[in-house]
Amino acid sequence: MKQKTIAVIVMTMALLACQNQSTTSNTIDTNKTTIDSIQSLATYLTGCYEYNVGQDTIRLTLKVNGTNVSGELFYDMYEKDKSRGTLDGLLKDSIIETNYAFNSEGMDSDAEVIFKFKNDSLYMGEGPQGVKDGKGVFLDKSKIQFTAAFRKIKCP
Structure with a gap:
């Protein structure tokens, strides 16, 4: 009876050990998948974009490396001030938060662009x-x- 109990305990521990190994392996795969997904999104997002409404145009160039984002943003608004500057920020999930350092009519400014x-x-x-x-x-x-949809265009 005592040997049966020990055998059952050993088998249970072995079974749990196998399940724990499987869980650990899945966790590693999940993390790798997350990293792969981030890199795939980064690769997909890198490029040039444009938004047009009437005679107003906004052009965007993004370079995404992992979670780091850089680029250029140009506002060409009809009969209004134009601005051109650089973006520097981070990609988290599907959100890109950037600082836009720009020049408009000879004045340097910074603004948050998301x-x-x-x-x-x-x-x-x-x-x-x-x-x-x-x-x-x-x-x-x-x-x-988030209503202003940019279309991806071929970079000049």
């Missing part, structure tokens, strides 16, 4: 903005709406 990747498109965030420490920022990120 994009979201959804349904195979890149959308620019719009919402109430203010100024904090001399930089344009979103006042409440929970109120950002």
Whole structure:
């Protein structure tokens, strides 16, 4: 009876050990898949984009390396100030949060610009903005709406 109990305990421990190895292996695979997914998204997002409404055009060039994002943004708004500058930020999940350092009419400025990747498109965030420490920022990120859909274009 005592040997049967020991045998059952040993078999149970062996079974649990096998299950734990399997779980550990799956966790590693899941992390690798997540890393692969991030890199795939980064590769997909890298490129040039354009948004047109009437005579207004916004052009965007993105370079995504893992979670680091850099690029250029150019606003060409009809009968309004144009601006051109650089983006520097991070990709987290499907959100790209950047600092836009730009020049408009001879003035250097900084502003927060946020994009979201959804349904195979890149959308620019719009919402109430203010100024904090001399930089344009979103006042409440929970109120950002992503409605301006950029189309991917061939880079010049």
